[in-house]
Amino acid sequence: MATSVSSLELLLSSPGKTESFGYAIGQMLRGGEVLALIGELGAGKTALVRGIAAGLGVAADSVTSPTFMLVHEYQGRLPVIHIDLYRLQRPEEAELIGLTDYLADDVAVAIEWADRFPQLLPDDRLEVRLAHRTRRTRGAQLEARGSRSRSLLARIKKILRPTPRSSQPILQPARKASPR
Ligand SMILES: Nc1ncnc2c1ncn2[C@@H]1O[C@H](COP(=O)(O)OP(=O)(O)OP(=O)(O)O)[C@@H](O)[C@H]1O
Ligand SMILES: [Mg+2]
Numbered sequence: 386m387a388t389s390v391s392s393l394e395l396l397l398s399s400p401g402k403t404e405s406f407g408y409a410i411g412q413m414l415r416g417g418e419v420l421a422l423i424g425e426l427g428a429g430k431t432a433l434v435r436g437i438a439a440g441l442g443v444a445a446d447s448v449t450s451p452t453f454m455l456v457h458e459y460q461g462r463l464p465v466i467h468i469d470l471y472r473l474q475r476p477e478e479a480e481l482i483g484l485t486d487y488l489a490d491d492v493a494v495a496i497e498w499a500d501r502f503p504q505l506l507p508d509d510r511l512e513v514r515l516a517h518r519t520r521r522t523r524g525a526q527l528e529a530r531g532s533r534s535r536s537l538l539a540r541i542k543k544i545l546r547p548t549p550r551s552s553q554p555i556l557q558p559a560r561k562a563s564p565r
Contacts, residue, residue, distance in 0.1 A: 390535065390538075390539070391528060391529040391530075391534075391535050391538065392526070392527060392528045392529070392538075393525075393526075393527040393538060393541070393542060394524070394525070394526050394527075395524070395525045395527075395545075396518065396522060396523075396524060396525075397429065397515075397522065397523045397524070397525055398521070398522050399521055399522070400429070400432055400521070403429045403432045403433055403436065403515075403523060403525075404432055404433070404435055404436035404439070405436060406433065406436060406525065407432070407433040407434065407435060407436020407437040407438075407439070407440060408436040408437070408439050408440035409436075409440065409541060409544045409545060410433075410436070410437050410440060410537075410541055411436065411437040411438060411439060411440020411441040411461075411465075411493075412440040412441075412544065413440075413537060413540040413541050413544060414437070414440075414441060414463060414493045414537070415463075415537075416463050416490055416491045416492060416493060417489070417490040417491070417492070417493075417533060418493055418494070418511065418533060418534065418537050419488060419494045419495075419496065419506065419507050419509070419510040419511070419534075420437070420493070420494065420495045420496065420510070420511050420513055421496055421499030421500070421506055421510045421511065421512045421513065422434070422495060422496060422497045422498070422499055422513050422515070423498070423499055423500045423512060423513065423514045423515070424514060424515035424516055424523075425516070425517070427517070428515035428516060428517060428523060429515045429523045430497040430498075430515060431448070431449075431497065433495075433513065433515065434448055434465075434467050434495045434497070435448040437465065437493070437495060438459050438461060438465050438467070441459075441461030441462045441463055441465055441493065442461040442462045443459040443460065443461040443465060447459055448467065455468065455469060455470075455472065455473065455482060456468050456469075456482060456484075456487070463491065463492060463493050464491070464492045464493070465492070465493050465494075465495065466487045466492055466493070466494045466495070467495050467497075468484065468487070468494065468495070468496045468497065469496075469497040469498060470496060470497065470498040470499065470501045470502055470505075471497065471498045471501070473501065473502065476502050476504060476505055479502060479505050484505060485505070488507055499512070507531075508530065508531055509530060509531025509532065509533045509534050510530050510531065510534055511527060511528070511529050511530070511534040511537055511538060512527065512528045512529075512530060513525060513526070513527050514526040514527075514528075527541075
């Protein structure tokens with residue numbers, strides 16, 4: 386996938402890098418954003434949410450996999466709603482737990498296994514695809530669908546960019562930028 390205004394590709398070279406990336410995302414959230422997390426078992430979806438929550442000021446150890454709960458809520462600078470659709474059998478069950486009620490302007494929502502029920506997702510969402518590369522590395526592909534998500538992605542890119550004072554970016558991009 387080519388990196389464009391509405392997409393970003395990164396290599397996350399350790400679990401800590403995944404959490405740092407989540408942290409950067411968390412810092413950039415303003416409320417009303419939905420992160421659709423997609424990737425196989427152990428791809429790092431929960432690790433990313435742990436970072437996102439930390440970036441919003443939530444204590445790191447309060448974030449666990451909501452596999453048996455379906456929904457967790459953490460209180461940070463914004464409330465974070467952490468949803469896991471892995472065990473959901475039918476979309477009607479999501480209605481029963483009021484999933485759509487969570488999609489509000491003043492909360493941040495992160496949904497693991499979002500691709501299981503794409504019909505439940507809002508049109509405006511930041512899709513984050515995580516994939517195993519090696520035992521310790523993961524690839525991340527972000528794609529913004531909608532204006533709110535594009536604006537979030539732009540802020541994320543800005544925070545990842547190295548400043549003149551620090552020669553190292555927070556994370557290395559997945560592919561080399563073309564020479565200027
Ligand atoms: N670069 C990496 N980023 C994130 N996790 C990594 C990385 N390298 C190794 N790991 C390991 O992969 C596992 C990721 O677990 P995590 O629970 O975050 O995955 P998940 O996508 O939420 O899985 P599930 O589908 O079961 O919910 C952890 O054990 C973590 O230590
Ligand atoms: Mg998980």
